[in-house]
Amino acid sequence: MDYFPYVLFVYILLSWFPGAYETTFGRFLAKICEPVLAPFRKIIPPIGGVLDLSPIIAFFAIRMATFGLQYLVYNYILPFFI
DSSP states (O other): OOSHHHHHHHHHHGGGSTTGGGSHHHHHHHHHHHHHHHHHHHHSOOBTTTBOOHHHHHHHHHHHHHHHHHHHIIIIIGGGTO
8 A cells, every 4th residue: 555656656757648548568567556546537527538536536536544453553442452
């Protein structure tokens, strides 16, 4: 979960380079990132067919989920074991 935002960032950077998604590396990142981005694209489709905001929403959702899980673990689960 800690590395996924970086992987997503690299995947976003590939959009700046023509043909980068068709490389082996681009296809590998697509297999990792597209399942996460697809639900967000259903909620917020690309604006004008060009500007895709789903990665930004995915970043925030991942961060919120990470903080939420850390809060639950540290405040409610770990005290049972200490």
